[in-house]
Amino acid sequence: MTVTENPGQPNAAAPTPPAIELIGISKAFGPVQANKDITMTVAKGAIHGIVGENGAGKSTLMSILYGFYKADSGRVKINGVETEITDSHAAIAAGIGMVHQHFMLVDTFTVLENVILGAEDGPMLKPSLAKARKELQRLANEYELDVDPDAIVGEISVGFQQRVEILKALYRQAEILILDEPTGVLTPAEADHLFRILKNLKEQGKTIVLITHKLREIMDVTDTVSVMRRGEMTATIETATTSPSKLAEAMVGRSVIMEVEKAPATVGETVMEIKNLVVKDGQGVERLKNISFSLKRGEVLGIAGVAGNGQTELLEVLGGIRPATSGEVIMKGDSIDLTIKANAQKRRHRGIGHVPEDRHARGLVMSFKTWENTALGYHNEPEFSKKFGMANQKAMLADAQGKMERFDIRPPNPQLVASSFSGGNQQKIVLAREIERNPEVLLIGQPTRGVDIGAIEFIHQQIVKLRDAGKAILLISVELDEIQALSDRILVMFDGIIQGERLPENTDKNELGLLMAGVDPEAEA
C-alpha cells in the first residue's frame, strides 16, 4: 500500500474529508463489464446504501474497495488520502472491513480461530488466541455481539456466523464496514438486532456501506443511497428525499407494479394430505418434526420461515429428492412412497411439479443447452423417447423452442447453455418446464430469489394463473412480502415444526416475524 498526501486536499483545519471516495472505477470479468467508470462518495460516519438489480455490480464494486478484486482502472481515496488497495491486506490496513454475501469463514475452525486468522500477533498461536479471547469479550460487551469463542463455526446458526464476520472486522479495527446483503438469511428479529448494532457502530463514528435488495431496509437505516444499474452508478441520493417506488424505477429503468394482481381464490377439494412427516438428516438431526397439513385445489399455500427451518427438507421430501424418516403423504387418496426408493421421476408422473429452491445446483444443469434443460426430469417421457433407449432430440428441441417463446425467455435460442442466461431468464426456464406440464401440485421454492424486478412480475403472474386453473401450489419463500402477496393461506415454519397458520388478510409482518422466530403471539396473549 502506498499513501500519498494529496496537496489539493484540505487538511485538519478544513471539514473532515469523506471516508470513502471511489473515482472512475471500472472492472470487467472477461466479456462482462461489471463496473463502468463508477464514482461514489460516502461521508464519514454515515450509513450508505447500495441498491441495484442482480448482477448490477454492487458486490464487485465493494469487493474492489476491499481489495478482493483488482479494478481495471480508477482510484480510491480513504479519508481523503489516495490509497492504493492492492489486496485485502492493504484494505484491512486502511481500516476497511467487509462482511461478504457468502461468508468467508472456515467452518471447521472455532470462532476464535476464525477471528484471528490473518490478524495473529506472532508466529505462535497461543498468545494470539489468549489476546483475542479478551478482545472479543470487550467487543461483545460494547456492541451486543455475543458469541461463544470456542464454538465451531460450522455448527452455529447463520445469524451467529454473521456476528463472527462483524467481529472479525472490528477485531482488525475497521473504521469502514461493508455489508453485502446481510439480512437475506436473518429472521426479522435478528435483522433488527443487526440494525441496532449498525446504529451503535455509527455512533462510534464508523462508516457503513450496506448492500441490500430490500428497499424497506434502505429507507429505515441509511442516510444516503446509491443506485446501480448494469454496471453503472445511476444516482446517489439522500434517503430522506426518495421512496421505494422511485428507487425501484431507478433500478429497473421503468415503472414497476409492486403489487400482485389476483382475484380471490376458488378453493376446491384436498389434493395432498401430509401426515406426521418426520425427516432426519445424515447426522440424525430431526429436520422436520412431525408435520401435518393439507393442500387444496386452487390455492397458493405459502410457507414462511427463515431459511434452514425445514422448508428445504419439506420441499425435497415432497419432490422425491430425499426420503422421509416416517410419516405419510396422500395424494388423491393414494399414499406416496416416501422411502429411499422414492424417485423424483415417479413424483412427476403422479402430477407433482417442482421448482427447486436452488436453481443453480438443482433446477438446471448450467453447462447443458436450454433444450436439454427443458427436458430435465421428463426425458424419459414417451414424447422425448425413441426406440432402443434413444432420445428424441428433435422433439426436445421443438418443445424448448415453444417454451422459450411462451415464457418470453431471452434470447430465445434453445442451443444456448443455461449459464449464459441471466438469473431471471434461468428461473423462467425452470418455471416453463414445470408449469407447462400442468401438474396437479406445484412445489415452488424461492421463485424470485436473485431475480430482477421485471421478471418477478412475470413469475408471480404465472403462479397466479396456475392457481386459477384449479391447481394446488405450495410456495416456499424467505421473502415475507412475496408470501403475503401470493398466498391464500400461510403456514409459518420454525425449527422443523409448523409454528402457526394464518390467513394473509388477518395477519401482518410483525406477527409473522414473531412466528418465524419461534414465538406464538396468540399463545402468549
Add this chain to the structure above:
Amino acid sequence: MDFGSILQILDSAVRFSTPLLLACLAGLWSERSGIFDIGLEGKMLIGAFAAGAFSAIATMPVYDGGWGWQTGGMWVGMVAAIIASILLALIHGVASITLRGNQLISGVAINFFAAGITVLLGASWFRQGGDTPQLPAGGRFRPIELPLSETLSDVPVFGPIYQNLISGHNLIIYFGFFAVLATYWVLFRTRYGLRLRAVGENPGAVDTAGISVVKLRYSAIIITGILCGIAGAYLSLGTSAPGFGRDMTAGRGFIALAALIFAKWRPVPAMWACLLFGLLEAISTKYQSIDLGFMVLPGQFMQALPYVMTVVILAGFVGKAIPPKAGGEPYVKER
C-alpha cells in the same frame, strides 16, 4: 510365534512403514492446503533415483567419473532427492495453483513422467538398464545404535525391545517419526499452520483476511516435495538395497495416500496407519503362505494383502473421511 520373531516383524514393519509415513505426511501437507496429490508415487520415485544416482556419483572413484568421497555421499544424494522432488512438486503447483488445471490429471502425469525419466536418465548415466550402481557404505545411511542398547539388552522384555526395535535404525527412520511430531506442532500450534489449514478449507477466508492463497499453497507444496524426496531417498539410501532400481516405489505412493485418508488427514493417526500398512507388508514378507488348517492361503494372497486391506479399511473402518473442503478444486476468483 516367539518373542524374537514378533520383535523381528515389528522391526521390519518400522522399516517398511518409513517411506509410507514420509510420503503420507507429504500428502498431508499438500492436501491440507487444498491441493490433492496422487503424484506422491512419482515424486518419491524421482527422489529415490536422484538420491541413488548422486550418492553413487559422489562415492564413485574419481577415475570412474565420480567425486571419490569416502563418506557422506548419502548427504549429496539426500539433497539431490529433495531438489528433484521439489521440482516435480512445483510442476504440480504450477498446474494446479497457477494454471488451475485438474489436480488428478497432473498427479497421473507426474507419476508417468517419473516412471519414465528415471529409467531414461539412469540408463544413460550408468548404463545399467536404469539402475544405479550399488552404493558403498559411505554412500548410504547406516543404522545407528542408540546409547546403552548393549547395556540394557539384558533387561528382560524392555532390553530386547530397546535394542532391536527402538535402537538400530537409520537417521531417516528417526526423522520420519520426528516429522510426525513436527507436522502436528506446526499445523496446530503455529500461525502458519492455522493459515494452511484454513486455505484447505476455505481459500476465500484466507484471501479476504489479506493472506496470499497462492504463496501459502506453494509453500505447502514445497514441504510436500521435501518430504517425498526424503521418502524416496530412504528407499535408495536407507534400506538393505542401496542404490536405485527401476520402479522401486512399487505403489507405495498410493498406499500412503490410502493411509492419509484412513488417518483423516491427521498426522498422528497417519503414523499409526502407516505402521499398520508396514506391519501388513512385514507379515506378508515373513509368512509367504499361511496354513489355516483347512486351507493354505497362497503367497499371492499374502502379497495382495496390503492392497486388500487398504480397500477393506477404506470401505469398512474409515467411516466418512471428509477431505479438506477446498481440496481438488482450483481457487478461482475471477472466471
Add this chain to the structure above:
Amino acid sequence: AGSHGGGATPALIFDLGGKFDKSFNESSYNGAERFREETGIEYREFELQSDAQREQALRRFAQQGNNPVVVAGFSNATAMGIVAAEFPDTDFVIIDMVVDAPNVRSVVFAEHEGSYLVGLLAAMASETDTVSFVGGMDIPLIRKFECGYFQGARAANPDINLIGNMTGTDGSAWNNPVKGGELTMAQIEAGSGAVFAAAGGTGRGVLQAAADAGIYAIGVDSNQNYMHPGTMLTSMMKRVDVAVYNAFNDVNNGEFTTGIIAMGLAEDGVGWADDEFNADLITDEMRAAVDAARAGIIAGDIVVHDYMSDGSCPVN
C-alpha cells in the same frame, strides 16, 4: 538348420530383468561382448520390456536376417516355438528352456549340481546351525536351485536347518531388492548363517543385508564375489556367457548344431567362484570337501536330485 556356411550376424535378446541384472542377463551380455572383442563382429541386442514383446523381438531379428538369434530366459519358450517355425532358415538359441524344433538349440544348465556345491560350502562356513535361500520368482527353475543347495547343505551337515523363501510370483520378483533384504533379515533373525540368493536384481538386497549383518552370502549366475568382500562366500556360477559365446561362435564358424545341450559340472557349465575376493573364507577343509563332491557328481557317485524332473525335493 545349421546349414549356413558361417559368418554370424548375431542378435541377443535380454529378458525382463534387464541387461545389467548382475545375473544371467549380464552374464549373457558378457558372453556376447567377449565374442565381439575376439571377432570384431558386432551383434544386435534388445531388452524386453514386456511379455508381449517376446515374439515381436524374435521375429524382428529373424526378419532382418540376423543369425543366430539368442535369447536367455525360460519365459521365451512359447514365443520361440512360434517364431522358429516361421523362420526355418534362421538359427535360434534358447537358454534355460527346451524348445523342440529343428532350428533351435536349447541350452540347459545343471543348476542343481552347482547349487549342491555352494550348499556344501554354506553349511561348512555357517557359524550357526542354519543356512537359507532367497529365490526370485517362484518357478520350478528356482526351486531347482533351492533343492540342489539344500541337498548340498544336508550332505555337509545332516542336522542343519534350512530356510527357503521366494520373493514373489511375478516378474517383479526379479527386481525387488528391498524385499530381498527384508527376507534376508528375517532369515538371519531365524538363525541363518549363510544365505544363497538366486533372485536376479533382488539378490542385491540379499547380499547387502547379509553383509550388513556379517553373515555369509552366495551370489548367483555371474561371479558376484567382488560385491562384498569378506562376507561373499562364493557365487554359484552359471556360464550363460559361455552358452552365448558358443552360439555366436558356432554359427560364425559354420559349426552350429541344434538340439539340447546340457551344461553341468562336467562341462564347466556350472561351478563355484573361487577368486581373490573369497580366498580367505574358503578353508582347506572346505576346498577338499567341495572338490571331492564335484568329482563325485561328475563320476556319478553322487546323484543330485533335479527338482524339475518330478516337481519335488527330497530335503527341506
Add this chain to the structure above:
Amino acid sequence: MNTGIPKWVDVILIPLLSLILAFVVSGLVVLSIGKDPIQAIKLMVYGAFRLNDGIGPTLYYTTSFIFTGLAVAVAFHAKLFNIGGEGQAAIAGVGVTLVMLAFDWPHWTIALLVGTLAAAAFGAAWAAVPAYLQVKRGSHIVITTIMFNLIAGSVIAYLLVGPLQANGSLPESSRFPSAAALPTLHDILGVVGINFDRFSDANITFFMALLAAVGVWLLIWKSRLGYEIRMFGESDKAAVYAGISPVKITMIVMLISGALAGLMAVNTVQGQAERLVLGAVEGAGFIGIAVALMGRNHPVGIVLAAFLFGALTQGGVELQFEMQIPAQMVIVIQALIIMFTGSLENLVRMPVERLFTRMKKRAA
C-alpha cells in the same frame, strides 16, 4: 467458461499446440540423454507407419487403446475417474481364457462372440466392486481402482502358477484351440486383395473397437442413458432432482466402463497371445487415461488419440531397436502429452483465449 472462442480453436488448435509443446519437451529429453531428437522422431514415424511391419503393430496397439480410452471417457462423463482399466482388462483376460479353454470352438465367429461377452462381463465385474464401494461406502474410486489393479496382478499371478498354468514351468495358460483364433487384418484385407503385414497381431477386434466408438457416441450423445450420465456428471444434485439415482447411475457407468476396458483383452489375449500370460495388458489401461484426455472424451478424438499413442508405442520399439533408447522414452512422451493437454492446458488456452478476445474486440 464462456469466452466465446470458436469451436475449432477449442477442439483442434489448443490440443494441437499442447501436443506440439509436449513433443518439443520430449525432444529436449532425448537431447538430454545424448541422442538426436530429429533422428528419433524420424525413426518413430518410420517405425510406426512402415507398411511391412510398422502399421500392423500400430493398429494392434491402437485397438487396445481405443477400448481403454473409451472406458475412461465413459466414466469421465459421469465425473468418475476410473484408473482401474489396467486391472479390469487383466481380469477380463482371465474371463476370455476360461471360456476359450472350456469349449471346442466350432468356428471363430462364435468364439469371438462368447469371448467378447466374457471379457466384458469380467471387466465389468472387476469395476463393480470399486463402484459399489464408492457409492455405498464413500471409498474414493481413484484409490480403490488403483488397489484393484494391484490385486488383479496377484490374482493373475496366482492363476498362472496355479489353476490355469499349462505346463510345469511357464507361468502361462494353455494355448487356446486353434479354431478360436481370430482372423488377423492380414486375413481380412487379403480377401479384398490387400497384402497386409503377415505377422502383425492386428486383428478383427480393430473393427470392434471402431464399432465400440460409434456405440459410445450413440450412448453418450444420443441416448437417454447418456443424457442421464452427462447430467449426473455435470451436477449430481440436478440429477437427483431429475429422478436419477446416483447409486444406479454410478454402477451402470462403471459397469460399462469396466466392460469396455475388458474388451481390450479380446484383442490381446484372444487375438494376439492366444493364451493368458503375465502382464498381458502392458499398461494400456493407464494409457487409456491419456487417450481419453487427449481425445477430449469424445469417441472421434479418442480414436485419433489412440492411433497417436499406438504409433508412439510402436515407434518407441523402433527407438529401442535402432537407437538403444529405452522403452521408457515412450512413457515420458505420454506423460508430457497428459501434462500439456491435461493439467497444463491453460498454459496454451489462456493466451489463445486472450488473443481471440482481443481480436474480437478489435473486430467489433
